[in-house]
Amino acid sequence: xxxxxxxxxxxxxxxxxxxxxxxxxxxxxxxxxxxxxxxxxxxxxxxxxxxxxxxxxxxxxxxxxxxxxxxxxxxxxxxxxxxxxxxxxxxxxxxxxxxxxxxxxxxxxxxxxxxxxxxxxxxxxxxxxxxxxxxxxxxxxxxxxxxxxxxxxxxxxxxxxxxxxxxxxxxxxxxxxxxxxxxxxxxxxxxxxxxxxxxxxxxxxxxxxxxxxxxxxxxxxxxxxxxxxxxxxxxxxxxxxxxxxxxxxxxxxxxxxxxxx
Numbered sequence: 082x083x084x085x086x087x088x089x090x091x092x093x094x095x096x097x098x099x100x101x102x103x104x105x106x107x108x109x110x111x112x113x114x115x116x117x118x119x120x121x122x123x124x125x126x127x128x129x130x131x132x133x134x135x136x137x138x139x140x141x142x143x144x145x146x147x148x149x150x151x152x153x154x155x156x157x158x159x160x161x162x163x164x165x166x167x168x169x170x171x172x173x174x175x176x177x178x179x180x181x182x183x184x185x186x187x188x189x190x191x192x193x194x195x196x197x198x199x200x201x202x203x204x205x206x207x208x209x210x211x212x213x214x215x216x217x218x219x220x221x222x223x224x225x226x227x228x229x230x231x232x233x234x235x236x237x238x239x240x241x242x243x244x245x246x247x248x249x250x251x252x253x254x255x256x257x258x259x260x261x262x263x264x265x266x267x268x269x270x271x272x273x274x275x276x277x278x279x280x281x282x283x284x285x286x287x288x289x290x291x292x293x294x295x296x297x298x299x300x301x302x303x304x305x306x307x308x309x310x311x312x313x314x315x316x317x318x319x320x321x322x323x324x325x326x327x328x329x330x331x332x333x334x335x336x337x338x339x340x341x342x
Contacts, residue, residue, distance in 0.1 A: 130146060131143065199266060199267050200242045200243070201338050203243055203244045204220060204264070204307065204337075205337070208220070209330055210244070211247075211251055212309050215310075216251050216252065216311065217309055217310065218247075218307075219260070219261040219262065219306070220264065221261050221264065221304050222264045222341070223263060223304050224304055226303050231261075231263065232271040234274055235260055235261070235272055235273040235275065238269050238270055238271060239268055239270060241268055241269075242264065247262070250262060251309075276295070278290060279294075281322070292308055292310075297322075299319050299321055305318070305341075307319075316333065318333055320340060
């Protein structure tokens with residue numbers, strides 16, 4: 082039977098399936114936790130139905146669904162423009178050269194020896210102390226995407242992370258407290274950084290420019306953002322342009338460490 086010919090696998094077919102699986106995995110990672118995930122699942126279902134009708138040689142329904150998939154491509158580009166931007170930033174990241182960052186792109190194939198270089202506990206402890214004194218802070222932790230385009234707006238640094246250093250940078254009378262701090266590995270690489278502000282209308286009005294800037298940079302890159310509110314002293318954690326909820330600082334620390342692996 083002709084429609085069973087697809088069971089004749091070759092090495093090329095296995096490589097093809099493996100590459101498609103990786104692509105689908107990263108597309109899912111980009112849209113997971115956003116409203117786009119439902120659209121993504123719908124597209125996968127329609128695509129699977131289309132291929133099934135082709136295999137069963139159901140020409141009429143196959144041509145109809147195929148036409149829908151082709152015409153809908155332009156609409157999908159518009160709907161997923163933020164996710165496509167993130168995907169292209171990830172693919173074109175200049176940080177792929179290092180072994181550790183290369184392995185980050187294959188998190189599902191993690192090695193036991195892969196460790197976090199960033200002192201997350203010191204960052205969280207500093208945020209806790211700043212929160213108790215209502216000292217505003219905005220900390221950006223780089224992952225795979227390059228942040229050179231925002232680092233250039235501030236003062237370049239190369240300071241190893243410690244709790245006192247972070248607290249002194251955001252101290253109200255410090256000349257460096259205004260703007261964001263960018264962290265790469267275990268070093269503060271820039272201070273007084275100006276970030277792109279999100280125009281997302283769903284952000285509650287009680288959040289100010291620090292939170293909008295954090296949402297903006299995490300929408301455009303895969304970086305992580307930690308904010309201490311100057312008004313309330315509350316700590317917020319933002320990833321992929323979304324607020325991530327946590328019960329306590331211990332859970333926050335665990336979330337950040339998990340996202341940095």
